[in-house]
Amino acid sequence: MLIKTRGIVLSYLKYRETSIIARVYTERLGVQTYVVNGVRKAKPPGRIALFQPFTLLELVAYVARGSSGLTRLSEFRCAEPFQTLPYDVHKSSVVLFLSEVLGRVVREEEQNEALFKFLHDSILDFDRQAAGSENFALGFMLQLAAYLGFGISSGSELTDQVIMAGHAATAKGVTGPATLRLHEFDGYFDELLRAPATSTIPNGRVRHELLNVLIRYYQLHVEQMGEIRSLEILSQVLN
Template sequence: MQVTTKAIVLTSLKYGDTSLIVKAFTESDGMKSYLLKGVLSSKKGKLKAAYFLPLMQLEIVANHKNKGTLESIKEAKVTLPYKSLHTDIVKNSLVLFLAEMLGNSIQEQEEDRALFNYLEYTLHWLDEHEAPPNFHLLFLLNLTKYLGFYPDISDQRGAYFDLLEGSFNRTPSLNPLIQGDEIVHFKKLLGINFDALQTVQTNKALRQELLKKVILYFELHLHGFRKPKSLAVLNAVFE
């Protein structure tokens, strides 16, 4: 079936000498993987390798057989040309990390318009603004809303956040916890928008510890989740 849909590129791997395997989150069908034959050698075709950088926003014309095999793309065009996401070193490190997190987290091969709209909005916001040091923390916490395990914020009076239960407790449990200085800043991130990120001040050590806990939160709630390899690069950039 031929479809025309928006798509956000997550990963792009070289296949052979001239081809790419691209994983993308589509507006129409959720997660899809495509084989782009000869795209690295073709200079006159409708597909260009530069379109398939991480988190590029495209409109594609694709053939979806929906048989669990690699699909194909006939045409592609960029819907939002980025000003800074792939040229600013900090933003580019964020892009690589977030693309890997998304690729490891989104598993559904079905339409999820709310999640697609969230990704569209946040990537446009990041492209237009200076990258706040806590952007990735808020991005990932908000992402859990669409993946089904956003923290229970009905009662935040507890001094401990139980990562396995996803709720605040007044007494510690044997499960992995967010506590101490981390819990104060964790609470500040819950429920705010990206424009308010400048009000959340954290140092490097605290930010890295919080990120470790947030990634562990994903591990505990997503079957088969893998830790991102790009985390070390992200930490180095933010030092």
């Protein structure tokens, strides 16, 4: 059985000599894993570029009957070419970070039209954004949390939960980052919830700390989320 759907590339792994295994968040089927044959061949060139993180695709995909697992793509093409994301080092670092976050927290193999629309529209807005993009990752993660079921309405709501979790870990003898300063960030999170592009966050060091707090907040709500390895790469760019 074949199905037509739009998709957002999350990641891929090399498979055999010329193929890949791609994870794609699809509009009609949620997260799917596809074997894509021949995209790493020298000719025709450039097809592997269609599977870079956050690429927006139009797909014709095979649907497995009765079980989940690897399926294949019958057809694929770029749905909306980017203007800046592949060519701007800062933006491509943000994309690498956010695609890793999405890959850890979005796992359902079912349709979610609202989430797909948010992801699709946010990616296009980021591609077209000329100013204020340094705060995009923070604003994106705050909005994404609402679609995942653990959104907040204020910065203090977020930091309170992280502080309580830190106290509980300390009581069990688990050491972790200090939580005493977290309420200093409440105002920044409030700004990001309202208008991330005009936030008064002063520098990359503070953005790095805010992202760390957000990741810790996500880890409280997403089972086995693990560490986000690309955060350090993004932090170097932010600084």
